[in-house]
Amino acid sequence: MSPAIHVTTAAWDTIRREVAAGPSHLETGGILLGHDFGDLLQVTVAGDPGRNSQRSRDRFLRDSDHAAQLAARAWEADRAQWLGEWHTHPATPPAPSSIDLASYARHLQDPDLSFDRFLSVIIGLDDQRQALVAAWIITRDVVTPVPIGLGDPQ
Template identity: 35%
Template sequence: MVNTELTFKDSFGSLLVVMPSAINRLLDHRQLDSSSNEAAGVLIGERRGSHLVIYDISEPGKGDIRSRYFVDRRGPHHQAAVDDAFARSSGRLQYLGEWHTHPEDQPSPSSTDLGTWRRHLVAQEQMVLLIIGRKQIWAAKKVAEKIVPLLKV
């Protein structure tokens, strides 16, 4: 169980902070054995100027398509989690991006990941991308069409 936040930064000094409750839920979905399927969800948090804070996530559920090396987040419960957090927080908490797992120790995005994010994650504001590996978490921001990896602090 993780008790401290996980912090990343970009080259401008802007921070991405993932709170312990979200980290622990993400780590629960790691593909630690050979029969584990990929998992995916959305990231829910707040924007604090140029900084982003992740408080919550949606988790895999009914409607999602999952296999060892593929996941397609289709269930309506992901949007419901965002809508609920937005309503409960009077608009402070919102959709900030996507997460999914990879069955590797040090994950990195596949060409499929990069293409999917470029085509489907369209927003005016910067968005967060996380890949949860068995031992490490890869983090990036999508700013316009550019995907910028973040450094762990």
């Protein structure tokens, strides 16, 4: 069974801030860190893109050094692990592109990263910059859409 995804208010605030700050025609994104409880992935930290990220209309390449620093800090703070990444698309509905899927496949195959599954959160932005958020769990074999909850439970 696929896990549900929960993004804490703190992590979601970071994403909202980065989305609001960026020029609308460029993608932005960052890594997602948190805890894997098996049937629930809890995202507690969302990374910003970092100064050396490459952003264009149809792809986002994160700043790897910056991501590694964020990951080390989160692990130090509460053993949060690198779960996946978020990025924007300049269109709705959001769905992983072939470029995205190729990059996730590289992560899953990288023995240094030891991912069993990779969380992809994509924020599709329409003409009014309204966000539509969706999530997928990527494994070596399948790409599965999963439910995502944002912010603290009411």
